[in-house]
Each structure stands twice: as structure tokens, then as C-alpha cells.
Amino acid sequence: MLNPGQGRGPDSGVAGGSSNSDPFPAGLRVLVVDDDPTCLMILERMLRTCLYRVTKCNRAEIALSLLRKNKNGFDIVISDVHMPDMDGFKLLEHVGLEMDLPVIMMSADDSKSVVLKGVTHGAVDYLIKPVRIEALKNIWQHVVRKKRNEWNVSEHSGSVEETGQREDGDNNSSSANNEGSWRSSRKRKEEEVDEQGGDDKEDASSLKKPRVVWSVELHQQFVAAVNQLGVDKAVPKKILEMMNVPGLTRENVASHLQKYRIYLRRLGGVSQHQGNMNHSFMTGQDPSFGPLSTLNGFDLQALAAAGQLPAQSLAQLQAAGLARPPSLSKPGMSVDQRSIFSFENPKIRHGQMMNSGGGGNKQMNLLHGVPMGMEPRQFAGGGQMRVQQQQQQLSGGRAVGQNVQSSGMMMPVGGGPSMLQQQQQVMLSSSVPRRSETSSGSRVLPAAATTQSVVFNNFSSELPRNSFPLASAPGISVSYQEEVNSSDAKGGAGFGNPSYDIFNSYPQQYNNNNDWDLQNMGMVFNSHQDTTASAAFSSSSSTQRTRAEHVQNHHQQQQFPSQSLNHMNGGGSVRVKSERVAETVTCPPATTLFQEQYNQEDLMSALLKQEGLPLVDNEFDFDGYSLDNIPV
């Protein structure tokens, strides 16, 4: 290009056939793995002719170690399917999981089954041997595509990476102010989730920061660490330490943890209700990952399909133990995921849809993908039990508040929507008690409970995927949990989520509790009547003060979850304007008929509470919220 007369020099661009002025994709770093020396030599020559930087390797193990040593040393991997020391698909899985690089499979075998396997395992392409140079010239597209997908996914997946910015679309109502602050506060919150310290802003500005792809392997590591620490006690910092994965930040772990918690909750609910839906969930009880994997695998695929989840991650997740459907981008899949989860809480989904509409779908997938890799173990261990407890409680009626607390996982026994709520509630409750101790005290408790439920409502619409609809929003449930664990002082955990959203819409500073005061709360509530969620929150707390506290506390906490929520909603939506919340809450009339009514009541009480009126019935409120929250 620069020197067209040079022939095959790097500048000639001849091989690439590209325009002379643009050297890209020259220099693309390719790792080619094939036990056939003849093929290897030919491929190397061809790739060099394409102006790529080639490293050849005749052993999969060597290739893996090369990749591991130079995590960022390669852009793409081309691997043969049949190799003596390791199956090409296995290598594919590893690469996807650990390095998240695009992998092209090749083989002399052109049978459909093998090609399909490549697809399902997450290969970005499948070349039939003998490979021609034309086929290699364009492999760079996979690198670009992957990067783009990852970036998009991160935006929506609620991962720590910023993405908040992109979500403006959904937040039309939020002022730029809010958005900015919301996002940053969200980020901040996320950081602070367990550390209270706005430490990491590093990612805030890195729009381009490479997303962490939670491959199956990585996720398994994560789950192992979480299990070891205890689901409720696992904090990102410790998890990160235990995982000891280079390049992984606490932020990444925190956001993933949030999703995981949501996922667990959802599992709890799902298994209860949907025996068949997620068989994996059902068997969540036992740590076997198997069934879950199928479900997860499915979701993963959906996610991948939707392009939300990097194909590789998906593949990996699946490979890890789940079915592996690494379809890269099939929006359709997400739908499935939704349905899967929606079984349990169909309403929830609907509710969630309100804001995100399509986003919900997407979100669902996203979230779905994320937790997919999670092992049900956690769920089984704690969630299940908790769920069960919850169920009993739930079935008992409203006494959710109490019961909820006992079970970490909310199992929407009552039905879709309620399930979610319950789950959330459960989550809340478990955390609530803690909070009360540390934070403002008893009041915190109820507030927390309610908040959760409220949160649920708000988010459920947004995130069909998470039983914890709120999760998407300020990550209520998740963050809640985390927050509770990590920051006892955050009484307002419950509030955090829903209120977060609500508050988000207001130009408040999220970084501090101070920002949230009763007034704000009131504003929020008043303005969004429909937002039962918010109402729920307020009503749940026994006193205004509590609420305020919660709000504030929660606010911080919410930051964390909100991120995910935002992601879920595709950005803007996460903000969860109060309006939005309202929407969610009131959605799916059919299923949430009862709940809606209930919500209204709660909303009222919430409003009343705001006014300083005594909360009528915490339990009631609590329950109400949960129901409302689940727009299923």
C-alpha cells in the first residue's frame, strides 16, 4: 500500500488484496495449530502472504501454553479438529474460556456434524481442508466482530465496564445529569459494593476496556471461589483473590457476582416452579452442574445468539459442563432464555419488559448468559434451602417478610411474579437482618425487605432473565446482597435498588447517602405512582427515616446493581426511572392482576410512609411488594 511497487513486502498489501492505503489487517497475530506438518507449513505460508504474523504450533497443549503465556499476544487462533494430544474442540473451549479469542476450526472432514460441532462450540468459522488462501484472507473479520460484540455485550451485560453511557437511549427521561451521575455513581457503587470505597474508577473511562468474558471455566472458578467463601459472604475482593485469574479485576468479579446472585435466586424460583423448565435448576439441589448446564447452555446460546454473550464464552460455559451451544448471535436464543425463566415468573418478564421491551429480551439473555456458567451448587446449597423456606412462607401468604429472610433464595412459590419477588425478598430478608444490626436497626429490616421487593418490580420488567428483575436496575437484589454483606451499614439496601432507579432519574448524587433524603424519596414516590416498587420501598420501611436511610444506603448499594440493571436494559433503561418502574410494576396485567392491585396498595402505603405515616403492616407491605415486583 504505501509502496505498491514493492511486491510482497508488508506494504504491498498484495496478499491482503486490500486497499493499498490501509495496512489492516496486516500484522494480525495468528496462532495456527495443526498436527499435520504439511498443512502447518502451507497455512503458515498462506497467512504470511496475507501479511499476518503467524505462529505455528503442532500441539494443542503447546498452543495453549503459548496463549496463556501471552494472553494478549494473539488475535486469532486457527486450529485443526483432529489432533492427537487434544481434541480441537477442547482447545477451542479452552481458548474461548481463558483467552476469549476467536477460534477458527478446520478439518478435512466436512461432514455436517463436525461443522455443526464447531458452531456449537463457539468457533467463529470452520474451514474445510485443503484450505485456500482466499479463506484465510478474511479471517480478520472475526477478530473485529468479536471485539465489537464484546464491547456491545459489556454494555448490556451489566459488567463493570462502563456501558452506562450507551444506555442513554433508554433513559430519555433521565437528564443528562442523572445519566452521568447515575452511571458514574453506578460504577462507583459497584466498586463500592463491598469496599465502600469508590476505588475503582479505572474502568469508568475505559469504554474500550476489553470485557471480561465469563467463560465456562472462569465462571466455574468463580463459583468455586464463591462456594468456598459462602454465597452470602463472598465478596468480590476475596473471590478475586481466590480465583487468581490474571487480568481479572475486582470490578469484574463484583459485577459477575451480582449477576450470579440474581441467577441463583432465579434458579431457586425456577426450580420450584418449573420442574421441567430448567431441569437443571430443579436439580439445583445437588451440586451437579449437569442439568443446570443444559439450561445454562441454552441460555448461553441464546445469549450468544443475541450477540450478548461472546460466542466463546458461551461455548466455554457450555463446554464447562453445560451443553455447549455457543451460538454466537442469535437473538432468537435470548428469547428462549426468557421463556425459560419466564416460566417461573412469566409475569416478571412482562413487567420487566416495560422499559426495555426488546431490551428485556436482550437483557434476559445477557444475564442469562452470565449466570449460565454458574453452577447450581450455590444454589443448591443455600438457595435451595432458602428457597424452600421461602416457599413455605410464601405459600403461607404474605408473611414473606419473615420468611423471606430465612431463605436466601427466593423461590417464587406463589407464581411467576411472586416468585421473583419472593426471591428477592428472601434475599432481602437475609440481608436485611444483617443490615438492621449494623445500620439503623430494626427499621432497616423492614425497609430492606420492602426495598427488595420493590426492586423486583422495577427491574423485573427490565430483566426478564433475572428472577431478580431489579438486578438490572441498580442491581438491587444482587447488590443488595452484596451490600448487605459487605456493608452492614447500608440499611437501605432494600431501597437501594428500586429507589436507586427512581433516584436515578433525579439529579441526585448517587455516591452518597446524603444525596438521598426523604424528600427525594418522596419525590420519587409521588411522581411515580405506579411505581409500586418505590412505594413498596417506602412503605416497607417502618419509618420514613428508615426509608431515607435505606435510600441513601441503598443508593450506594444500588450503584452496584444499577449497573447491571442498566446493562440489562440496554443502557438507559436501567436507570429505571421511576416512571419506568411504574411501568414494570404494572405490567402483565393478566398475571399480575392481583399483584398490581397489591402494588397499588403498597404504593399507597409507601406514599403514606413517606409522608411520615406509620407503616401499616410491614409484612403486608413486604408481601405486597414482592407480588408487585414480579410482573410475571
Add this chain to the structure above:
Amino acid sequence: MGKCMQGFLDEQFMELEELQDDVNPNFVEEVATLYFKDSARLINSIDQALERGSFDFNRLDNYMHQFKGSSSSIGASKVKTECTMFREYCRVGNAEGCLRTFQQVKKEHATLRKKLEHYFQASQ
């Protein structure tokens, strides 16, 4: 590629020739050398497996898969055809067919080798 090569080598071989340039003037010959060295090894393995008489078709098919892969890489069309036949016999578990076909494989392989040797000598 002259007439003598027709049928023995397909367009893939021509692809290889196109990869050859001033910077890599002997590329094709290098590849061919590598191919014959590697394929000899494979032929050996298959021979031994067949002689054992155990007829582990899976294993045989595996070997042949590799052999076919590299043969197709250099464009050895006739060898490739025989490989395909062999694999088919493996698939149906026809030991006799495998034995017979393998003889063909070896024959074509040897023929190609000679032709290429002449070819490279001629082009030098």
C-alpha cells in the same frame, strides 16, 4: 504443472505454486518433501495396523484421515481419492476392502512421489 502431472495433482497444488515467490522460491518443493516424509510415517502406521490383522477400523480411519488431510493439502488428488475409498471401507468394517484399497493408496503415493521428484528436478 505439466501433462504428466495431470490428474495426479489438482488445483490445490497450483495454489501452492502461487505461494511461491522470490522470497520463498522453493516453497512447493519444501512442502512436498515434508509431505512425503510425514505421509511415509502414516503409511507405515497403517501398514503395521493392517498387518496386525486386528482391524481396528477406528484407528485405521484416524490414520487415514490424517493422511487424506495432508494429501489434499498438496493437491494429491489421486491419493486423496484412494484415501476416501479406504475410509469408506473402514466405515463399513470391510477389512478386505481396506487392505485392497490401501495397496492402491500406496501405489498412488509412490507414483506421485516420483512425478514430483522429476517435476522439481526439472524446474530447478
